[in-house]
Amino acid sequence: MSQSTSNLKDKLPPDCQVPAHIAIIMDGNGRWAQQHGLSRLEGHFEGRKATHRVVEACAELGVQALSLYAFSAENWARPGDEVSGLMTLIEQSLREELDDLIGGDIRFIASGRHEELPESLQRTLSEAEARTVDNDGMVLNLLINYGGRAEIVDAVRALAGRVQSGELAPEDIDEAALGAHLYAPELPDPDLLLRPGGEMRVSNFLLWEIAYAEIVVMPVLWPDFTGDHLVEAIEEYNERQRRFGRVPDAE
Numbered sequence: 001m002s003q004s005t006s007n008l009k010d011k012l013p014p015d016c017q018v019p020a021h022i023a024i025i026m027d028g029n030g031r032w033a034q035q036h037g038l039s040r041l042e043g044h045f046e047g048r049k050a051t052h053r054v055v056e057a058c059a060e061l062g063v064q065a066l067s068l069y070a071f072s073a074e075n076w077a078r079p080g081d082e083v084s085g086l087m088t089l090i091e092q093s094l095r096e097e098l099d100d101l102i103g104g105d106i107r108f109i110a111s112g113r114h115e116e117l118p119e120s121l122q123r124t125l126s127e128a129e130a131r132t133v134d135n136d137g138m139v140l141n142l143l144i145n146y147g148g149r150a151e152i153v154d155a156v157r158a159l160a161g162r163v164q165s166g167e168l169a170p171e172d173i174d175e176a177a178l179g180a181h182l183y184a185p186e187l188p189d190p191d192l193l194l195r196p197g198g199e200m201r202v203s204n205f206l207l208w209e210i211a212y213a214e215i216v217v218m219p220v221l222w223p224d225f226t227g228d229h230l231v232e233a234i235e236e237y238n239e240r241q242r243r244f245g246r247v248p249d250a251e
Contacts (some may be wrong), residue, residue, distance in 0.1 A: 008057055011231045016238050019191035021065040022058060023213065025205055026051065027197030028221030035221075041085040046223035048093050055097075055140060057227035059104055061234070065139040065187045069205050073113070073147035090144060091121045094128055101128070105137035111183035112146035113154075141184055148207030155181035182208060189213065192237045196222050196229070214240045 012018070026047060033043025051068065058066045070090060076083060094108075101108055110125040117125075125144075158181040162168035168177075179185060190206060193213040200217055202210065216233045218225075 008060055008227045008231055011228070012061070012234065013238075016234065018061050018063060018234060019214075019237055020063070021067070021188050021190045022063055022192045022194060023067040023069075023190035023206055023210065024054065025069045025193075025195045025197075025203055026222045027195060027199055027203075029223060031197070032221040032223040040082050041089070043223060044082075044086060044089055048089060050222050050225045051093075052097065053226060054230060055106070056104075057230050059106060059138045061230075063138055065141060065190075067111075067141040067143060067184075067187070067190065067206065069143050069146065069203070071112075071144045071146070072204060073145055073150055074204065076145075087118050087121055090142075091118075091124045094124050094142075098128055098131065101132055101140065102135065105135045106132065107135040107137065107139045108132045109139060109141050109184055111141055111143045111151070113150060114145060116145055139187060141187060143205070146183075146205075148202075148204045151183055151206075152178075152208055154183075155179075179208070192216060192233065194218070194230075194233050196220050196225050212242070214242065 029043035029047040030040045031043075032046060033040050036043075054068075055066065071086060075086070098108075108128045110129065114122050114125060121144075125142075155178050159168065159173055159177060163170055163173075187209075189209045189211070190213045193202070193206070193210050193215045195202075195215070195217045196219075198217060198219040202215075206213075214237050216236050218229060218233060220229055
């Protein structure tokens with residue numbers, strides 16, 4: 001554990017509840033680069049450092065699952081050199097970080113339509129999943145070529161196929177059945193949706209799963225995000241009263 005995150009637990013109040021599943025929209029790399037007179041790819045490279053810090057911090061704090069929005073289905077519309085650079089950066093980063101994930105007992109999974117990704121990246125994702133499958137610590141879910149609507153469409157298609165084959169009756173389709181056909185059905189729904197960068201939207205991210213997530217938006221751009229910002233977000237999360245549609249108990 002690096003010195004930058006080694007005291008994070010001490011910064012949380014003793015009775016502070018750490019969310020079981022944190023989902024993060026890693027936003028602001030491009031704006032950070034513009035502010036510093038750098039290219040967008042250089043901004044993404046700095047964002048990678050923030051990702052390392054946050055994965056490390058969440059593991060230390062006892063987060064059970066961390067979902068990171070790395071590349072959306074809509075991001076293909078960006079300039080070609082940025083897209084290809086991002087694909088290379090994600091693959092290189094995962095290869096370089098894999099031993100740390102294994103040593104940290106972190107299980108890696110990837111969510112999205114991976115058949116549309118470069119073949120070398122597909123192989124790297126599969127290798128990381130295979131080499132960490134027996135790890136028992138935090139689950140790191142990397143969402144790449146991911147879209148919340150696409151995920152729901154894919155789940156519905158899978159259910160429709162089961163109905164067509166006679167395996168499933170239409171009247172047996174409920175929320176649990178659809179949820180079981182999402183990309184990562186083994187993960188609990190996110191408790192906290194965190195968006196650095198200040199934008200007030202969910203950007204087609206985990207649309208089904210964040211139905212009751214607490215949303216915390218922070219102005220800090222992703223490359224500047226640290227463990228202290230994570231602690232701040234968790235403290236704000238603990239100030240919320242999570243009712244899930246119920247009326248709070250009367251005094």
